[in-house]
Amino acid sequence: MKKISILGSTGSVGAQALDVLRGLPDYRVTALAAGRNIPLLLKQIAEFKPGLTAVSRAEDAAEVKKEFPDMAVYSGADGLSRAAVSEADIVLAAVVGTECLKPVIEAIKLRKNIALASKEILAAAGEIIIPLVEKYGVKLLPVDSEHSAIMQSCPPAVAPNGCFVYPLEQINKLILTASGGAFRGVPAAELPAKKAADALKHPNWAMGRKITIDSATLVNKGLEVIEARWLFGLPCERIEVLIHPQSIVHSLVEYRDGSVLAQLGMPDMRLPIQYALTYPERLPGCVPALDLLQVKNLSFSPPDFKNFRGLKLAYEAGQAGGTMPAVYNAANEAAVELFCQDRIKFTDIPFLIEQAMLSHRAVSAPGLEDILAADHWAKQFVQKEPKCPTVR
Numbered sequence: 001m002k003k004i005s006i007l008g009s010t011g012s013v014g015a016q017a018l019d020v021l022r023g024l025p026d027y028r029v030t031a032l033a034a035g036r037n038i039p040l041l042l043k044q045i046a047e048f049k050p051g052l053t054a055v056s057r058a059e060d061a062a063e064v065k066k067e068f069p070d071m072a073v074y075s076g077a078d079g080l081s082r083a084a085v086s087e088a089d090i091v092l093a094a095v096v097g098t099e100c101l102k103p104v105i106e107a108i109k110l111r112k113n114i115a116l117a118s119k120e121i122l123a124a125a126g127e128i129i130i131p132l133v134e135k136y137g138v139k140l141l142p143v144d145s146e147h148s149a150i151m152q153s154c155p156p157a158v159a160p161n162g163c164f165v166y167p168l169e170q171i172n173k174l175i176l177t178a179s180g181g182a183f184r185g186v187p188a189a190e191l192p193a194k195k196a197a198d199a200l201k202h203p204n205w206a207m208g209r210k211i212t213i214d215s216a217t218l219v220n221k222g223l224e225v226i227e228a229r230w231l232f233g234l235p236c237e238r239i240e241v242l243i244h245p246q247s248i249v250h251s252l253v254e255y256r257d258g259s260v261l262a263q264l265g266m267p268d269m270r271l272p273i274q275y276a277l278t279y280p281e282r283l284p285g286c287v288p289a290l291d292l293l294q295v296k297n298l299s300f301s302p303p304d305f306k307n308f309r310g311l312k313l314a315y316e317a318g319q320a321g322g323t324m325p326a327v328y329n330a331a332n333e334a335a336v337e338l339f340c341q342d343r344i345k346f347t348d349i350p351f352l353i354e355q356a357m358l359s360h361r362a363v364s365a366p367g368l369e370d371i372l373a374a375d376h377w378a379k380q381f382v383q384k385e386p387k388c389p390t391v392r
């Protein structure tokens with residue numbers, strides 16, 4: 001029996017993970033952590049019967065406790081940490097943003113394997129997380145479909161202490177595919193007028209709000225480039241992005257002999273979620289197999305770095321290193337929030353990220369406090385940014 005704790009159970013990834021777990025009788029959900037969607041959380045508790053639950057607000061914790069008096073219920077940052085360090089063997093990190101950075105670090109120190117959906121924490125703090133993963137011998141299992149595809153296309157060896165070792169000496173480069181999001185092919189002149197409701201119309205994937213906006217700016221792909229840099233140990237210059245509108249080829253690995261290996265599948269997150277939870281086993285599918293005869297076309301093109309500058313800035317942040325990726329990530333989080341409140345234009349998102357990066361002096365070899373300080377500074381900077389004409 002494998003025990004799983006889910007951080008972000010009420011979100012898109014969390015709910016799909018629970019759907020996967022419905023088909024896995026040898027797995028037990030021991031902890032659920034959510035934010036504010038208490039009606040959905042109550043249903044999940046009734047069905048999966050975890051021993052521990054955490055929510056963002058104390059008043060919500062009281063409501064949950066009233067419904068389930070025998071269950072341990074916590075709130076706030078402490079609650080998220082308790083869910084991460086509870087009795088589980090695997091912690092699924094699926095909280096949006098950097099909220100679960102500290103809880104994941106605490107789980108790693110207790111040698112719990114991490115199924116990682118929360119790409120923001122690796123983008124912001126990979127420099128801290130990866131040495132801990134190696135020190136404590138933890139498996140970092142990618143949930144993002146692109147990183148799952150890379151892992152499947154260059155299967156890692158397992159070091160004596162349990163962590164993954166990728167065959168880097170055989171690899172030329174990694175190729176991450178991107179659907180291009182809601183505004184693929186939209187002329188540059190039309191982008192400033194696009195609203196959050198437009199950006200949320202993703203052509204292929206049904207996902208949470210922030211990642212869908214990030215897909216439209218290509219910042220999502222930028223975060224994934226930095227995430228891949230830490231997961232697989234190759235520098236950003238050897239991680240390429242290709243636009244692939246069909247979202248069938250989930251990513252590719254180019255080997256030094258010229259061979260290219262890829263993983264293909266339906267665009268359904270339950271597939272990479274299940275593989276992360278059941279690794280190294282492949283259990284009967286929760287998703288229909290890909291029918292190649294139904295796939296009429298597989299096309300690839302280079303990304304438009306000029307009109308989607310958020311991707312280019314990710315390479316710059318990744319190359320600068322230190323606290324710069326944390327600033328890139330945090331500035332984006334704050335800018336997306338302003339965009340969703342209709343306080344800035346779509347094209348202001350990369351503008352504000354760039355302004356934050358230009359105003360930040362990166363701290364090299366940062367500690368956790370440096371990362372958290374950079375994250376806090378960048379969010380404040382964007383919220384107050386005077387040069388962006390459309391921020392109130």
Ligand SMILES: NC(=O)c1ccc[n+]([C@@H]2O[C@H](COP(=O)([O-])OP(=O)(O)OC[C@H]3O[C@@H](n4cnc5c(N)ncnc54)[C@H](OP(=O)(O)O)[C@@H]3O)[C@@H](O)[C@H]2O)c1
Pocket residue numbers: 007008009010011012013014033034035036037038055056080093094095096097099117118119120143144145205206207208209210211269
């Ligand atoms: N969705 C996808 O297909 C997909 C694919 C690859 C990677 N990812 C990554 O996975 C992560 C989650 O994405 P998502 O699309 O599932 O996001 P989402 O639908 O917005 O869900 C976010 C989850 O985080 C919870 N949450 C937010 N703040 C919290 C806090 N302070 N404490 C505890 N829980 C909190 C939310 O709770 P409430 O809803 O209850 O407030 C919700 O359960 C992101 O990092 C994203 O980039 C997502």
